Amino acid sequence: xxxxxxxxxxxxxxxxxxxxxxxxxRIGIVGAGAAGAAxxxxxxxxxxxxxxxxxxxHVFERSDRVGGRAHSGTVIYGNRTLHFEQGASxxxxxxxHLMEMxxxxxxxxxxxxxxxxxxxxxxxxxxxxxESSLKAYGIWNxxxxxVGGEWIVGPGGRWRxxxxxxxxxxxxxxxxxxxxxxxxxxxxxxxxxxxxAFTNHSNGMFGSWTEYLADKPILQSSLYYxxxxxYLSANEGIRRRFxxxxxxxATRVNYMQDIDTINMLGAHISMAAxxxxxxxxAGGNWQIFDRMLASSGAKLHxxxxxxxIALSNRTTGYYEFYTRPADSDTINATLxxxxxxxxxxxxxxxxxxxxxxNKHQDLAAVSYVHMYVTxxxxxxxxxxxxxxxxxxxxVTPYRTTKPFNCLSILACLGSGTSESIRSCHEGPVxxxxxxxxxxxxxxxxxxxxxxxxxxxxxxxxxxPLNAGYVARKQAPGLFMPKRSEPPPIILxxxxxxxxxxxLPSTPGIFYVNGMESLFSTxxxxxxxxxxxxxxxxxxxxxxxxxxxxxxx
Numbered sequence: 001x002x003x004x005x006x007x008x009x010x011x012x013x014x015x016x017x018x019x020x021x022x023x024x025x026r027i028g029i030v031g032a033g034a035a036g037a038a039x040x041x042x043x044x045x046x047x048x049x050x051x052x053x054x055x056x057x058h059v060f061e062r063s064d065r066v067g068g069r070a071h072s073g074t075v076i077y078g079n080r081t082l083h084f085e086q087g088a089s090x091x092x093x094x095x096x097h098l099m100e101m102x103x104x105x106x107x108x109x110x111x112x113x114x115x116x117x118x119x120x121x122x123x124x125x126x127x128x129x130x131e132s133s134l135k136a137y138g139i140w141n142x143x144x145x146x147v148g149g150e151w152i153v154g155p156g157g158r159w160r161x162x163x164x165x166x167x168x169x170x171x172x173x174x175x176x177x178x179x180x181x182x183x184x185x186x187x188x189x190x191x192x193x194x195x196x197a198f199t200n201h202s203n204g205m206f207g208s209w210t211e212y213l214a215d216k217p218i219l220q221s222s223l224y225y226x227x228x229x230x231y232l233s234a235n236e237g238i239r240r241r242f243x244x245x246x247x248x249x250a251t252r253v254n255y256m257q258d259i260d261t262i263n264m265l266g267a268h269i270s271m272a273a274x275x276x277x278x279x280x281x282a283g284g285n286w287q288i289f290d291r292m293l294a295s296s297g298a299k300l301h302x303x304x305x306x307x308x309i310a311l312s313n314r315t316t317g318y319y320e321f322y323t324r325p326a327d328s329d330t331i332n333a334t335l336x337x338x339x340x341x342x343x344x345x346x347x348x349x350x351x352x353x354x355x356x357x358n359k360h361q362d363l364a365a366v367s368y369v370h371m372y373v374t375x376x377x378x379x380x381x382x383x384x385x386x387x388x389x390x391x392x393x394x395v396t397p398y399r400t401t402k403p404f405n406c407l408s409i410l411a412c413l414g415s416g417t418s419e420s421i422r423s424c425h426e427g428p429v430x431x432x433x434x435x436x437x438x439x440x441x442x443x444x445x446x447x448x449x450x451x452x453x454x455x456x457x458x459x460x461x462x463x464p465l466n467a468g469y470v471a472r473k474q475a476p477g478l479f480m481p482k483r484s485e486p487p488p489i490i491l492x493x494x495x496x497x498x499x500x501x502x503l504p505s506t507p508g509i510f511y512v513n514g515m516e517s518l519f520s521t522x523x524x525x526x527x528x529x530x531x532x533x534x535x536x537x538x539x540x541x542x543x544x545x546x547x548x549x550x551x552x
Contacts, residue, residue: 025055025537028321028339029298030306030353031346032061033068034088034522035512037289038097038529039343040296046533050201057298058337060323062305066293067286068346069458070522075430075450077377077413082115082430084375084410086454088285088522089113092276094188095523096195097530098288099279105291107281114280115411115430137393139245140385142403148386152397153245176242180231181275183218187268190216194527198534205534209486209515212531219265223465223486223518227251227259227267244398250274253406255459255520256369256434258398266462269519285522303327308354309509312338318508341536342509344491345529347516350457355491355509364487366517368457374433376441377413378448379426390425403443404435460516487514489532510536 027043029036040057047054065071069087076082090112091098102109139153153170171177193216197204206212213220222230227247231238238247248259250270255262262270281287293300303326312320321337324330344353348364380390395406414427428449433439441448465485492509515528 024053025341026339027055027057027341027343028319028337029057029059029343029345030351031068031344032059032066032289032293032300032302033345034070034289034525035529036061036068036343036345037066037292038526039345039512039533040298041292042530042533043537044296046537050538054297057296058301058339059293059298060301060304060306060321062303062326064303064326065286066290066300067284068289069456070284070286070289072284072286073375073452075375075377075452077430080116082411083283084113084115084430084432085280085285086373086375087456087458090273090278090280091285091522092273092278094192094272094276095521097526098523101288101292102281105288105295107287107291108283109279110282112278112280113408113410113432114282136391137249137395138391139249139397140394141397141400143400148383151386154386154388171242171246172239176238177246179236179238180242180247180271184268184271184275187218187222187265188272190219191524194531198530201538205531205539206489207535207539208489209518213518219518222264222268225264226464227262227264230264231259247271248398249395252395253393253434255462256371256405256436257459257462260399262462263464265519269521306351306353309342310356340508342492343512343529343532343536344510345512347457347513348511364491364511364514366487366514367461369459369461370436371456371458372435372438373454373456373458374435374439374441374451375430376433376445376448376451377428377430378441378445378451379428380431381444381446384444401436404433404439407431407433407444460520462517462519486517487511489514489535508536
């Protein structure tokens with residue numbers, strides 16, 4: 001039935017356009033990542049659900065691909081194709097939009113990291129060499145006194161019961177873990193309310209992210225505390241060792257931030273995957289957003305930068321896009337690029353777009369973590385780590401940044417069998433490394449056969465909302481602008497008389513990525529886009545009220 005519904009959805013859009021039906025809406029979307037693709041998809045879905053004609057949608061993307069930070073790569077090794085995620089790498093079963101879209105578009109899911117994607121034929125792959133040969137994780141102190149540093153939390157030996165007893169002793173039982181899990185579950189349950197709101201056409205639209213948080217007290221309060229200060233408070237009483245070794249491991253891997261800088265909500269989201277299954281799409285997560293865009297019937301303009309959005313005096317739309325092709329310095333403004341609704345689905349601090357008079361654009365300022373993601377195939381140095389087994393995920397301790405923040409082994413490429421640990425420890429491996437600076441590969445590998453380095457403005461810096469100007473210890477120069485609330489959704493707050501017939505009677509420029517100041521995942525961007533679509537298309541009263549309060 002889902003596949004039939006999808007075909008009808010696509011057919012309705014296509015036949016409506018081909019039949020020359022007068023579309024009552026022209027929507028311009030900036031960005032073809034998770035937020036932009038979701039905005040186009042849900043715009044058409046919401047319109048059709050209300051019996052309206054499909055909109056004419058144009059999506060502008062300055063790069064040459066769809067997906068934004070969902071960016072995948074491949075490398076051929078021997079006779080196998082290895083897949084890796086350069087950006088957004090996984091999602092969990094509670095991410096309803098992504099799980100539903102993967103099912104709707106018949107995409108194959110596999111357990112993260114999904115390196116041998118082309119070899120999976122079902123959504124429940126069997127464990128591979130990596131799963132059966134390596135322990136889950138270890139926290140490695142490179143500055144330890146012994147050769148190869150020391151394992152603060154080691155990968156353990158072959159006796160799993162003994163390993164568990166050691167961890168219970170180290171953290172004084174399971175009380176700390178159970179308490180953090182309880183807090184994480186409560187926060188996730190509040191986020192899941194977002195989906196319930198979408199079941200009613202009159203709900204699921206908010207004029208600001210503060211309004212979105214109004215009935216979510218846990219999410220709201222979590223934005224004003226650093227994870228460290230929250231959990232070390234008298235009411236929580238979590239042991240510092242547990243925070244620095246378990247919670248910080250999760251925040252460093254997910255957001256490249258430590259517990260003394262990240263807000264509590266970021267810690268909740270980081271820990272959510274700890275008790276859930278992590279999935280990737282075989283062949284790349286970007287395929288979800290590619291399918292969403294294709295099914296929306298939107299016209300996609302790749303390698304086209306939007307440099308300015310201005311009011312238009314044309315009859316075809318209220319807003320005019322000035323664009324620049326990737327291979328040209330010429331700025332274009334054409335009749336096809338005028339719209340009555342504009343959705344910005346790209347991080348404004350990185351997009352370099354002038355919106356109207358730029359008067360209120362500084363409200364959207366959010367800093368992003370600048371990081372390096374390095375993929376390499378090679379043989380790890382035998383003296384890099386302490387003698388013994390090597391885990392799949394190696395994380396350096398709280399406040400440590402060299403030689404890397406974390407290293408994960410994506411595939412063991414030796415010739416051993418699935419029971420052979422030696423093929424992982426002594427043979428070539430495919431690894432993924434997160435770091436603030438370029439990695440010195442000679443320190444990590446005896447030899448390398450291939451490597452690829454990607455520089456990203458990857459995640460928003462999730463400092464608390466009341467943090468003021470806080471310099472990140474790991475990356476001086478990145479600051480969080482002081483603010484008491486998240487960035488606005490509505491950017492169309494120009495000083496003009498809306499009663500004029502030549503001007504829009506309601507706000508028409510909406511910003512999706514302000515939600516990233518709360519937390520950032522592929523799923524949260526689809527939820528934000530769906531809210532913005534409802535607000536833009538059907539929430540004029542809410543938009544006018546929010547615009548008026550913001551302009552004051």
